[in-house]
Amino acid sequence: xxxxxxxxxxxxxxxTRALRDAMAADPAVHVLGEDVGTLGGVFRITDGLAKEFGDxxxxxxxxxxxxxxxxxxxxxxxxxxxxxEMQFDAFAYPAFEQLASHVAKMRNRTRGKMPLPITIRIPxxxxxxxxxxxxxxxxxxxxxxxxxxxxxxATVADAYGLLRAAIASDDPVVFLEPKRxxxxxxxxxxxxxxxxxxxxxxxxxxxxxxxxLITYGPSVPxxxxxAEAARAEGWDLxxxxxxxxxxxxxxxxxxxxxxxxxxxxxxxxxxFGGPGGEIAARVTERCFHYLEAxxxxxxxxxxxxxxxxxxxxxxxxxxxxxxxxxxxxxxxxS
Amino acid sequence: MTVxxxxxxxxxxxxxxxxxxxxxxxxxxxxEPYRVLGTKKAEKADPELLRRLYTQLVLGRRYNxxxxxxxxxxxxxxxxxxxxxxACEVAAAFCLEERDWLFPSYRDTLAVVARGVDPVEALTLLxxxxxxxxxxxxxxxxxxxxxxxxxxxxxxxxxxxxRLKGDDVVALAMVGDGGTSEGDFHEALNFAAVWQAPVVFxxxxxxxxxxxxxxxxxxxxxxxxxxxxxxxPGRLVDGNDAAAVHEVLSDAVRHARAGxxxxxxxxxxxxxxxxxxxxDATRYRDDAEVEVWRAHDPIQLLERELTKxxxxxxxGVAAVREEAEAMxxxxxxxxxxxxxxxxxxxxxxxxxxxTPQLREQQEQLRAExxxxxxxxxxx
Numbered sequence: 001x002x003x004x005x006x007x008x009x010x011x012x013x014x015x016t017r018a019l020r021d022a023m024a025a026d027p028a029v030h031v032l033g034e035d036v037g038t039l040g041g042v043f044r045i046t047d048g049l050a051k052e053f054g055d056x057x058x059x060x061x062x063x064x065x066x067x068x069x070x071x072x073x074x075x076x077x078x079x080x081x082x083x084x085e086m087q088f089d090a091f092a093y094p095a096f097e098q099l100a101s102h103v104a105k106m107r108n109r110t111r112g113k114m115p116l117p118i119t120i121r122i123p124x125x126x127x128x129x130x131x132x133x134x135x136x137x138x139x140x141x142x143x144x145x146x147x148x149x150x151x152x153x154a155t156v157a158d159a160y161g162l163l164r165a166a167i168a169s170d171d172p173v174v175f176l177e178p179k180r181x182x183x184x185x186x187x188x189x190x191x192x193x194x195x196x197x198x199x200x201x202x203x204x205x206x207x208x209x210x211x212x213l214i215t216y217g218p219s220v221p222x223x224x225x226x227a228e229a230a231r232a233e234g235w236d237l238x239x240x241x242x243x244x245x246x247x248x249x250x251x252x253x254x255x256x257x258x259x260x261x262x263x264x265x266x267x268x269x270x271x272f273g274g275p276g277g278e279i280a281a282r283v284t285e286r287c288f289h290y291l292e293a294x295x296x297x298x299x300x301x302x303x304x305x306x307x308x309x310x311x312x313x314x315x316x317x318x319x320x321x322x323x324x325x326x327x328x329x330x331x332x333x334s
Numbered sequence: 335m336t337v338x339x340x341x342x343x344x345x346x347x348x349x350x351x352x353x354x355x356x357x358x359x360x361x362x363x364x365x366e367p368y369r370v371l372g373t374k375k376a377e378k379a380d381p382e383l384l385r386r387l388y389t390q391l392v393l394g395r396r397y398n399x400x401x402x403x404x405x406x407x408x409x410x411x412x413x414x415x416x417x418x419x420x421a422c423e424v425a426a427a428f429c430l431e432e433r434d435w436l437f438p439s440y441r442d443t444l445a446v447v448a449r450g451v452d453p454v455e456a457l458t459l460l461x462x463x464x465x466x467x468x469x470x471x472x473x474x475x476x477x478x479x480x481x482x483x484x485x486x487x488x489x490x491x492x493x494x495x496x497r498l499k500g501d502d503v504v505a506l507a508m509v510g511d512g513g514t515s516e517g518d519f520h521e522a523l524n525f526a527a528v529w530q531a532p533v534v535f536x537x538x539x540x541x542x543x544x545x546x547x548x549x550x551x552x553x554x555x556x557x558x559x560x561x562x563x564x565x566x567p568g569r570l571v572d573g574n575d576a577a578a579v580h581e582v583l584s585d586a587v588r589h590a591r592a593g594x595x596x597x598x599x600x601x602x603x604x605x606x607x608x609x610x611x612x613x614d615a616t617r618y619r620d621d622a623e624v625e626v627w628r629a630h631d632p633i634q635l636l637e638r639e640l641t642k643x644x645x646x647x648x649x650g651v652a653a654v655r656e657e658a659e660a661m662x663x664x665x666x667x668x669x670x671x672x673x674x675x676x677x678x679x680x681x682x683x684x685x686x687x688x689t690p691q692l693r694e695q696q697e698q699l700r701a702e703x704x705x706x707x708x709x710x711x712x713x
Contacts, residue, residue, distance in 0.1 A: 030498075056498055061525070062521075062524050062525055062528055064520075064521040064524065064525070066487065066517060066518055066521055067487050067490075067518070067521030067522065067524065067525045069487075070484065070486070070487025070488055070490070070491065070518060070521065070522065071487050071488075071490050071491030071494065071525055072491060073487070073488045073491055074487065074488040074489060074490060074491020074492035074493070074494070074495065074505075075491040075492065075494065075495040076491075077470070077476070077488065077491070077492050077495075078491075078492045078495035078496055078499070079495070079499075080495045080498075082491075094517070097481060097484060097518075098484060098487070098518075101481045101484060102481075102484060102488070105465070106477075107683050107684070107685070107686075108465070108683045108684050109465040109466045109477055110465075110466050110469070110470060110477060110683075111464065111466075111679070111682075111683050112682070112683040112686075113469045113470060113471065114470050114471070114477075115686065146684055147684055147685070149685075169686075170686045171685050171686050200689070246689070247685075247689035247690060247691060248689075248690075248691060250690065250691075251690075
């Protein structure tokens, strides 16, 4: 028996590999976007694809996001499986009408006759020192648009597995790539990628008994770090990585909260009208009698994303998470 | 060496000579809308084609009248009539082969029907029992698009995909004069030009975007001139001259199919009716203006030509009118039947598989409906 040694791989490498494997497996898969061809994308996620599969399979488009997504709709109508790259979170906004009015609605509009298997990859979130318009967390807009799946990986294995699943899905998927995790490393074997939980399922990344941190994407490593730090305070925190915001895995989340009796939702997106409000409401509706304290949120402030020299004051960090955990009404137990 | 001497010694290389990337001259539209009917060219037009166009124009006009009447009877939620624009509607359907695709806007029900879609299924959106009633793949007709110009990039993407697959399929996308101000119009034309996609863009310039006249919409010499900025040919045609519209569109389709790339066609026409039955056109235009256009009616233009050439007589006219009345009666009868409604359908097609959350909501509605039914039974 030979064992393949697991080598450290980055999330970016896993995403590239997922695109490459999907393109090799299915000639209908076409990548399109700005700078995705010769350059390989500004984050190099499409590196080498145009060379390997040709300019028609990995296509540099004119610089117009509505046009890119609109053209992808037409390509999907004709049986292709387009994978669209939006260069940055805030640059996806021009495509919003195509997304909300057509991508999300075409299957429903045609009673299932015209599904649109489109994957929209969007690097999102802050923490990389980006100037204005390069650090938004826009997931709440997509979550509020029925007809879209909204998926975001936090690990190298999920980056590969979830992107393959998104491309294989017959529904449109907004695939949010936490750009500050692009260079995060994990042991992962690109030649034998192990299957991951399907889209729509959350995963418990760390088991604990004191309280549950419910999080996703770029905040997952922060929560894991917070959970380690919390040990010193005597708290044993569980961390749930949602992976998929739509559909939402009520089952896994609620099972965890029922075990621990306390929950904090953590994300970079703003608090007001953000995903945390929906998650807290769902947990409260389903786990009210198990809760020892109100569900709290640790989120970005309700401000336009700050300039890079100020972003560390904005992003939810370990201290802010531990402060929230401290407010989970522990007095009742003593 | 002095500073002056240094400067005179500096001999920068001249920049590369600038060249236009495309000669704009062949892309320019004619100075006047192209016409066939009433000119010498009409004598060469295929009699069979003219007869078919005429029949479909009369049927189309009757369809518009019937659909508008159905709004008054509460059988349609709304109807944007294309009366006055029938030549564009019919020619758009007739210039395509079966394998081609049509991308209509919400005013293009006639083109959809002329392409072969069931006349009742074509009205589903406007009746309001579902958003789109026909299978787009059956006649290769995309759903009627309500958001302006957003269907144009779809046509480009589909045409491009067909070419990548090696199919000689052409996409024809329809838009109005107001729609040419939208960003998607620009992006679609630019993409189509860069990709040399086999697409024909048909702009029906009917003079108004609801109430706003063309003068407040654009400062371009004509809408067809916009093509030149993208490096594609623009063609200007009399939109009430069915033979001319058919010829110009057919040429553009042939050009696209042969690999020549996209064309922008502006058909100059007029919206005789208000924007929809819910609109009041007297608030923004004079009857006198409408009367001028009524005198340039697409059906009369074609009828005159056919009569002059001896291809149509009174009996022929009567026969076509009879056919139109029969069509209207069938439409009326079918539209007077209540559309079957199943509230559960609202959850069935949001995703390939309903999410757990949608299943819960579906069950909630099911329980509400059952309780409602029990209450009615108890009464």
